Structures are given as C-alpha cells and as structure tokens.
Amino acid sequence: MEDILTDFSETPSVRSAIKANWENYHYFLGRSPRAELSIGRYLTWLITDVPDHFMNLVLCTELPPYGIDLLIGNALTHFKDMNIGRLSWLAKEGLPATELKNQLLAHGLTFRESFAIEMAADLMELPEDSSMPAGLRIIPVEDKRSLEQWIHIASIGFGVPARSESTWCDIFTDAVLEQPFRTYLALLDGEPVATSQLFLSAGVAGIYNVICLPNVRGQGIGTAITLAPLLEARRMEHRIGILQASQMGYKVYRRLGFQEFGKLSVYLWEC
Numbered sequence: 001m002e003d004i005l006t007d008f009s010e011t012p013s014v015r016s017a018i019k020a021n022w023e024n025y026h027y028f029l030g031r032s033p034r035a036e037l038s039i040g041r042y043l044t045w046l047i048t049d050v051p052d053h054f055m056n057l058v059l060c061t062e063l064p065p066y067g068i069d070l071l072i073g074n075a076l077t078h079f080k081d082m083n084i085g086r087l088s089w090l091a092k093e094g095l096p097a098t099e100l101k102n103q104l105l106a107h108g109l110t111f112r113e114s115f116a117i118e119m120a121a122d123l124m125e126l127p128e129d130s131s132m133p134a135g136l137r138i139i140p141v142e143d144k145r146s147l148e149q150w151i152h153i154a155s156i157g158f159g160v161p162a163r164s165e166s167t168w169c170d171i172f173t174d175a176v177l178e179q180p181f182r183t184y185l186a187l188l189d190g191e192p193v194a195t196s197q198l199f200l201s202a203g204v205a206g207i208y209n210v211i212c213l214p215n216v217r218g219q220g221i222g223t224a225i226t227l228a229p230l231l232e233a234r235r236m237e238h239r240i241g242i243l244q245a246s247q248m249g250y251k252v253y254r255r256l257g258f259q260e261f262g263k264l265s266v267y268l269w270e271c
Contacts, residue, residue: 005203020202032174056087157211198229205233
C-alpha cells in the first residue's frame with residue numbers, strides 16, 4: 001500500500017505527486033486489452049481508439065544519445081498505422097527541453113505551454129457541508145448501464161464523437177470499475193448531467209473527467225460533482241486532492257480551496 005502524502009506545505013512533494021498521479025492514471029488504463037500500453041527506455045505510451053488527446057498519451061522519459069529524430073518519427077509512423085487521430089506528448093522533468101521541443105515541432109506537433117493548471121487542495125480544509133442543488137443526486141458508477149451514461153456525458157463535454165462512445169466505454173469497463181478508481185455520475189431530476197472520477201495513487205487523491213453539461217451550468221452542479229469524490233477521499237483518510245484545471249473549471253476549484261502548483265505543458269499531435 002502506498003504511503004499517503006500528508007504535508008500540504010511540502011511543495012516539491014506535492015508537485016511530484018501531481019505528476020505521478022496523472023501518469024499512473026494512464027498506466028492503469030493500460031489494464032484494458034483494448035488499449036496499447038508500451039513501456040520503453042525512452043518512450044512510454046498509452047494508445048486507444050478514442051480520438052482524444054487525453055486518451056492517447058506519450059511520455060518521453062529519456063533522450064537517446066543519438067537518433068532522437070528517428071525515435072520520434074518511428075513512433076508517429078506507428079500511431080498513423082493505428083489510425084490514431086489525436087495524442088498528447090509529455091516530457092519528464094529534467095530532459096533537455098530545447099532539443100526535444102525542436103524535434104517535436106519539426107515533426108508537426110504543437111506546443112501548449114499551459115495546457116492546464118496543476119492544482120492541489122488540503123482535504124482537511126474542504127467545506128464541511130455544501131448544499132446540493134434541488135433535484136440533484138450523485139451516484140457511484142458501478143455497472144455497464146451507468147458507465148454508458150457517464151461516457152455519453154463526458155463525450156459531449158470533451159468533444160468525443162458519438163461513434164467512439166462504445167469504444168471508450170469498453171476500455172473503462174475493463175479498467176475503472178474497481179480500485180483505485182471511483183467514478184461518479186450526477187443526475188438532475190433523474191437525468192445524467194455531470195461526471196467526475198477519483199483516482200488514488202502516488203499518495204494523493206486525483207480528480208479527473210469533471211464535466212457539467214452547458215445547459216445546467218451555474219447551478220452549483222460542477223461544485224457538487226467535484227466535491228463528492230474529494231469528500232470520499234477524505235473519508236478514506238487521504239489528505240491531499242490534486243487535479244489539472246482548465247480555464248473553465250479554475251474558479252470552481254479555487255472556491256473549493258485548490259491552489260496552483262505549476263502548469264501542465266504538452267505537445268499536441270493530430271493526424
């Protein structure tokens with residue numbers, strides 16, 4: 001069992017845990033036989049048939065002494081052969097940033113310096129009680145039917161084509177219906193409207209896939225679906241929650257007590 005990180009003031013440890021939790025999330029998705037998880041000396045990747053940057057990730061862990069151009073080219077050729085439409089490419093901290101950036105840009109990737117804001121919160125400081133909007137109920141996703149509903153809402157939020165929902169659902173059926181994942185669906189008057197997910201790894205509680213449908217925003221639903229997994233993590237004696245915030249969700253997370261710890265910089269590729 002991993003040690004739970006308890007000292008929110010230990011900034012380097014929190015920063016490392018944010019990155020490790022995010023990376024481990026993708027490793028665990030690799031439990032699905034429908035995903036390709038490749039762990040190599042220089043490159044590690046999770047590749048799926050879901051056309052989404054988050055569901056296709058390459059992590060550069062080390063630069064070879066020579067042949068980096070060939071390494072990148074061969075990897076991209078492999079992804080093209082698999083008909084991968086979108087992916088994100090990250091680099092481990094400490095790698096020669098300029099050399100890698102020049103090579104990736106030359107191969108057609110686009111650099112996003114602030115793709116998301118890395119944030120963390122002390123779970124002991126969460127609001128003790130946040131009133132739920134009338135008619136809202138948050139349920140755990142524990143079977144194929146509720147997962148299909150969850151995938152449909154998340155697909156709308158992330159712009160994933162409807163034709164890919166069954167593929168995404170199959171991967172998550174294999175990978176996320178058991179620990180260390182917990183998945184949540186918000187129902188407003190019985191209709192699915194929002195999603196979130198809890199992933200426990202690297203000693204912290206990671207929050208992922210927070211989506212609220214546009215037509216029900218502004219009612220506190222985004223706050224409620226984010227708070228539910230955080231409170232669950234606290235009940236499980238976790239002390240620190242982490243996430244990667246988009247501009248849209250940033251204010252919600254700040255109100256819940258999240259603080260900035262860095263930025264997630266990525267290279268994006270579309271074929």
